[in-house]
Amino acid sequence: MKKIFLVMLLIGILATGTFTQTVGGDFKLIDTWNHDDKEILTCVGDPIINDEGNVVARICGKVGSVIISKKEVVSFAPFGQGPSDLYLMMAQCRYQNDIAFLEYPNKMKIFTRKDNTYVWKSQMWLKQGYYPYIVRDMIFIDDKWFTGGYKILKEGSKVQNAALVNIFDEQGKLIKELLKKEFPTGIRHEEDYYLTHYNNRVFFMVEYELKVHEISATRMEVTQEIPLTIPPFYKKMPADFYNFVFYKEEKGLSLDYERWKTSYSYIMRVAVEDGCLVIQIRTFGENQKRFALLFYDINNFSLKRTISIDDYFLGTRNGIYYFYRNGNPGFDEDADECVVNLYSFKEKK
Structure with missing residues (x-):
């Protein structure tokens, strides 16, 4: 039944397209990598588009990491402790x-590239404090590691002090903690954080807020915080959404997690391409596609263009935008399990 549905869906895609064109340019499908015999579920962390233009992703479960190219899907680094x-x-x-x-x-x-895969090269530790530190994203720039996550600095009965961005030297020594904030004790630390950069400008975002925190990689300080233009189809998460809730039913927390990932316009991916900060969110509005790509000018953060699309954004490199077709496997039931669509964008002259 699922295969029949996918065939019908594909016919619809070929007839109508998986995205809505935007004013000011042409967002064009240029290639499709079809590996529909492979089961690729939800990605852990941001996928990487490597130097060869292939997708490197870590997959939930015991599949391990995969390299997805036009020709094949290669697995490496399986789940384990070796x-x-x-x-x-x-x-x-x-x-x-x-x-x-x-x-x-x-x-x-x-891990370093060898033949058609990656092999282990070396390892080190990031020095952490007394409390566990859950990292959601990281980048390496200016000989430093920038990590985004919820790091508890001090915990009381009613409030916690936490740092959302931490900077380490190349050897893993903590240099600086940024974006220190106070939160109610007992919140869940499941929210995602995103880091990307343009030259030495580091951009940090929290999934529930359309606001950019710009950090100087050289000075290691927050230089500005910019609230972004919010589109009309944006559905904000409730203010208390991350408060811990005790569920009596066995699958209560997992059901809440699924609701979190499908019921609000949380930020799903952040990248820099074509002079823009590119953000994908889930959309809610009449006649809307499943997701939207928001293009904010990298110089003044004005909303330059919006593209409605049913595909799930994986990343971008050299002007090419990579997507899973028809949504996020694991959350969107009609998503193709391993079909990658490639798009390019051309400005109108």
Whole structure:
């Protein structure tokens, strides 16, 4: 039945397109990588588009990491605790010509390219404090690691003090803690955080807020905080959404997690391309596609264009935008399990 539905869906896509064109340019499908015989579920951390233009993603469960190219899907670093395995992976990023994976609790493993795969090269530790530190995203820039996550600094009966961005030197020594804030004790730490950069400008975002925190990579300080233009189809999360809730039913927390990922316009991916900060959110509005790509000018953060699309944004490199077709596998029932669509954008002259 599912295959019949997917065939009908594909016919609809070919007839209508998976996205709505935007004023001011042409967002065009240029290629499709079809590996529909492979089961690829929800990604952990931001996928990486490597130097060859392939997608490197960590997958939930025991599949491990995968390299998705036009020709094939290659698995490496399976779930496990050996040197070449990954256990409880939290984040990944490009590191010089290699890829860095961060395991809980803050063990960094470096993998290097060899033939058509990646192999273990070295490892180190990010130094952490007394409390556990859950990292959701990281980047390496200006010889420093920038990590985004909820790091408790001090915990009381009613409030917690936490830092959302931490900076480490290349060897893993903590240099600075930024964006220190006070939160109610007992909140869940499941929200995602996003880091990307343009030259030495680091951009940090929290999934529930259309606001950019700009950080100077060299000075290691927040230089500005910019509230972004909110589109009319944006559905904000409730203010108390992350407060801890005790569920009597067995699957209560997982049901809430699914509601979180499908019922609000949380930020799903952040990247920099074509002179813009590119953000994907889930949309809610009449005659809307499933998601929207929001393009904010990198110089003044004005909303330059919006593209409605049913595909799930994986990342971008050299002007090419990579997507899973028809949504996020694991949350969107009609999403294709391993079909990657590639798009390019051209400005109108």
